Amino acid sequence: MKFFKYLKETTVSEAVIKLLIAFAFYLDGNVKYQKIKDFFRRLMNDDDYTPKKIFDIFMLFLVVTSVSILLYDIKHQLNPWLEDFDFYVVTMIFAVEYVIRLWVYNDTHKIIIEEYEEATFLERRFSIKNVIKKALLKKWEYIKSPFAIIDFLAILPGFRSLRILRIFVIFRLFKILRYTRSINTFIEVLANKKFELTILLLAVGFVTFIGGAIIYVFEAHNNPKISTIFDAIYWSLITISTVGYGDITPVSEEGKILTMFLIIVGIGSISFSTSIIASAFTEKLQELKADRVFRIIKNMEDVYLICGYSNEAEILAQRFKKENVDFVIVDMDEERIQKASERGYIALKGDITQKTFLKVLDFDKISKIFVLTNNDISNSFIVLSVKAYSKGAEIISLANDEKNINKIKKAGADYAVVPSRVTALLMAEYIGNPITFEVIDAILTEKRNAIIDEIIVIKDSILDGKIVGEIDFDKYKLILFGVLKRNESPLLNETLQIEKGHFYFNPPFDLKLEEGDILVVMGYSVSVNYFKYQIERSSI
């Protein structure tokens, strides 16, 4: 009989446990549940999530209205409708928010799964006591965090029957901290100077107490305003803070001397605390700036990263600015960063080769990286560092010495440019053929709107499957310079061997175009753009 009872008990509890584990696994595998939870998690905690920004503004609005209602209520008769609004809407929303925050803080079902896996692994019994303990501890961890306490206390004033709870209206104000970032930064800055501020506070507290004690000793008997030690300390604090209401004033000689002393200490400590806070902000400024840049990058679509603000970078940045390309400059040198900032560029001081720095950069958004310092050693080092983190971004680097091209390319750069070489080439070309030089210069820099451009043959467009002779380039005011074909054409001798394919200069009219071929055409940008537009339109 006894045995039977035992068996029955175990099966019941075992069934509950099994159900619990099954439910935990069900939640773990349920995509929809995960998605919903993730949405709420981001809504509550992810500063870069747009719905959170809207949510924050909404909550701020609620806080402000509810506080106004509660304050108005203190001395006036409240419209019952408003009272209901405060209780049923605002307080309820706060309560729901509190529950959601508690819910998204951690995944309880993971604790169950963990325990289950551990139990199976060690071949011991599944301990439901353990699970409950762990789950509660984890939630308790959240409940006792300062923000959670504020949230909880902010719900209380909604219960208006208990008048004493109204004092908690200030916690509704504290809730504002949750929804604004700048105040948090301020608190963070102060927290950084915790040590200095504590020392200062202790010192001021000590002097205040001593001052209060002394005045109590000297004047407790002959000054009718100072009857208790509390009065004495109150006077001391009012004096030391240089507020000096004047409701209590010293009457004895000794008291006056003490007052003078306290005022001098007061001025000193106030200026000291101001300077501590000010210096904390300057220290934090660099970090805040970097933080801002990282956030800006996150909000951009496509960013170019320029490492090293050299002379070349300066001109390149001007070009990018002109073309409305987003870019970020990183340099180790304070002066160069200053120079870049003065021009209105987003510039960041830091060592790009440092892991900590690379980790916070959002490489998803960076499509091109330019490594432009005037030192090949740092160039190759930077290329190596960013290559590991960049997600397929194109890397273009300077090679200040021709000998280093291969090293920099081996490090991972897609292109290496040698400034002295390209300049020398241009000079030599200018000496030999000055008119051709002008033509090439105009084409490469797009100075006179004359450009050479590359047009890809899109599938099913007016170009696909046509032969060159069928296209009236003259009508478009274009010259067909050549065609880059992916597949070698057996009929023709290719003119140039290029990595990506076979280039045919001035192709005969019967060359057939196929999808993926690239036409190199010459013309004015208007003509080229119009031609491109026609092709893209025809492919749809």
Place this chain on the structure above:
Amino acid sequence: MKIAIFGFDDYGEKVASFLNKKDLIIVVLDEKEEVKAREKLYDVIKIHDIDDDEIAKVEEFDIALAVLHDEDKNLFLCLTLRDLFPDMKIIAKVSDKDNEYKYKLAGINKLINPFEVTANRIMTILKKPLTLKVIEEIIFQDNKLSFAEITIPENSFLDGKYIKDVFKDISALYNLLIIGIVDKEISENVQFVTKGFNHKIDKGDILIVVGDIDEIERFKDDLVMLSGGKE
């Protein structure tokens, strides 16, 4: 055509390497550069100072290339050269954008700013890698394609013709493209053919063409041989 290169640092050395050795005179102020240039078997002249007497040591030359390492000296050199040879072609390297106008005031024919050139190069790599490759191959590599400037001789078969009428035939017959023209009737500057203006070709005009070197030569020969443009 004799070219005098003033300065033999990185830039001077590279420019020299792209030009024909026998046309060059290397002029140096620096002893180290002198040694380096002599090792590479260039004609080297060492001057001690930038003044009229010293520069007179350099023999006849048609083009001066000022690529001294020191920007101040380079500018002073340009001034001196312009003073001595008012009509000579002077090409100078400028390292600081703020100094460009000073060189222009000094009367330099062509200024080249290495930083700008590099930045341009990077821009082209970004936007048109294929174009860059094609142009570089054409200009700088040893292959059969080349740019050329062709002056129209008197009484050639093109004299008096309109560019649009002959463009297609020339491109098919000689496998070359006419991309620009210096139409002396209009201006001394290059006009791109694609601008749409139908230029009339006259003697003395210059055609900018791209094509096979042999074909260009054949075209040039034919221009002289086959006369009878003007009826």
